[in-house]
Amino acid sequence: MRYGLKVVALGGGRGLHASLSALRLLTDEVTAVVTVADDGGSSGRLRRELGLLPPGDLRKALAALSGAGGSTWAPLFEHRFGGTGALAGHAIGNLVLAGLLEVLDDPVAALDEAARLLDVRGRVLPMCTEPLDIEADVVGLDEDVAAVRRIRGQVAVATTPGQVRRIRLHPAGEPDAAPAACPEAVKAVREADVVLLGPGSWFTSVLPHLLVPELHEAVVETAATRVVVLNLVPQPGETSGFSPERHLQVLCEHAPRLRVDAVIADADSVSIPDRLRRAAGALGARTWLDRVAAKGAPERHDPSALADSLRRALAEVRGT
Template identity: 40%
Template sequence: MAKSSRGRVRTRPVTNIRTKSSKGSWFKWLQPGLLVKRWLFLSFVGGILIVLGLAISIKLRPVLFISRVLSTITEGIVNLLPNYISGPLAIIGGLTLLWMGHKQVLASITQVLMPDDDQQLVDKLLTHHKLHRGAKLVAIGGGTGLSNLLRGLKRYSANITAIVTVADDGGSSGRLRREHGVLPPGDIRNCLAALADEEKLVTELFQYRFQAGEGLSGHSFGNLFLTAMSEITGDLEKAISASSNVLAVRGRVLPATLEDVVLWAVLENGQYIEGESAISEANGVIRQIGCKPDHPRAVPQAVKAIAEADCIIISPGSLYTSIIPNLLIPEILEAIAQRKVPCIYVCNIMSQRGETQDYTVGDHVQALDTVAGTRLFDAVLVQKFPPSQRSLAKYQAQDSHFIELDRDYLVELNCPILLADVMKENANGSVIHDSDKLSGVLMRWYNRH
């Protein structure tokens, strides 16, 4: 690549990309599972039938004439060259012409379907085939923790269903919820961007926030896009489905419910608070959590996805405002409790002010057990090592700490532990789950089970 005088990166011409294709790429078309060879053979048989049909229709005269001509040519060649030389030469020549013809056809198709892509069509087909045969994964949660998880899982399967909380009432999502009466699109927006094929571009576009303009300032483009799609299609579920098609999403994103859910909490001091953002801002110890209405109905496709899943993952995220709200929906809670497939909970790395101050891993597990009334998962995934002192100091200034592993309490709770290094420290000292490490650990755990 080269840079222009204005500093922008210029890509190589498409012709250069095409001419540098691997010599062995042709043989990839012969690999099983692409559903290409059978159709090429069928086309060949069809061509023979057409020729035979024409010959029969005209009483075989051209066939007899052609056979005589071919016989004469064959005798001439055999007279010049022995049959053990002329025969193989003719076969090689025929195969060469056949190969060149099909190669040019496929090159033309690739040029039309993928004019600006440096990945070969056969590689894209192989990836597509592999991903669509992947495990049926269901990830449940909300916030950045869920979208970060999905970003890694999509490398292993296209059969992903993300079930997202719709309890958010702060920021741009909260404004749209109050002004337009739509369900909060923020977490759904992040999940769609994470699962999109062109993830980087879609994420930048969806995260873009307008800095000025009456009614636009503070809103993200992604939230406005989903709000407009909701009004066009009639509800958020249809809007997400339509958006997924537009963005070429690998998997699907589903809201946990289509009802207008409002979270409430009772703090240790007896204070009653309503609203997801107000609960976090109260900076108290949460003793009880619930929602209005008391028994919101789940999206049927979400319940079906859990019932048909090969593996269920409860994602990292805000414990009381991103994870637990999904479990307050009776149908989703029951579907997880009745599952017969592996289920794992990914615990947060750092505590969250206003929700989980001074919490250990065992406290997170106990909180989920209390809300569910039963154990929903087979194991809890815990970060193995703490962050650097620089990151710890940064979080300590925000009343946050590294979530300690209390083995004795987890043994008491009869909760198996999966200990792994799945952390990523950013340059600014912030700590998140590493998408690639996390998804790799989860898929290896799933394969063992």
């Protein structure tokens, strides 16, 4: 059964790819709002060399929503060059997006053009139209385990051996400025029927959306049903040792006014369900515990299983 719901998914990387793969089984009206703070790999190289938005997470979102008409282009977008030359490690889609960003000089227009090329069902938008820098307060890196150190850069934050306590965002090279949201992304959130947060790297893909003031207000104020999908396993470095309920507590710490309608978690990943239900209840949410992990890959969501869980949760929360 497919719905005519307008759904906005917030995130980045593999987590957003998982949620988009599930959502496209439910509706064609999906908008992905993607983080733009990546500074590693092919994306980081293109960002540093050309001063453009890092294209990698945007590319993954486009690939997740590509339709049958993009059967040739979608796998080509994901192909990476081998060897040891200047192109080694670059995904073709990253280069195409970089070219579109330079030629059109408009990130939204560039992504819409790439979406036509890939026959995307839905839309992909950047969280902001300029690249961002992320920094985090981290403890556990010194002999004094309570000492706080500031770690800068998405890759450094995602891989720190310490415990991340809080993150901040700012435009690249402007540490005292607040990031400006992509207007189309704000509009999509405010007009959505459903807004989805997670799964994904909690501090570097999910929470950043709540640190962009206009986007934060849109997520808090929207009349949409708000759903949080929790990760299957803690991410080494970034959320090592985090329980499922700790993810929700951190979410609340970064967005105290945020209310949530539903929390979806994998039944096999939650050791103490009552604790998770209490943490979800503090956000105003009901909890759905389903088996949503892929068979043989407990760290990956199964799109069909996640779609079924979302369908049940939305039907009950929305009374449809």
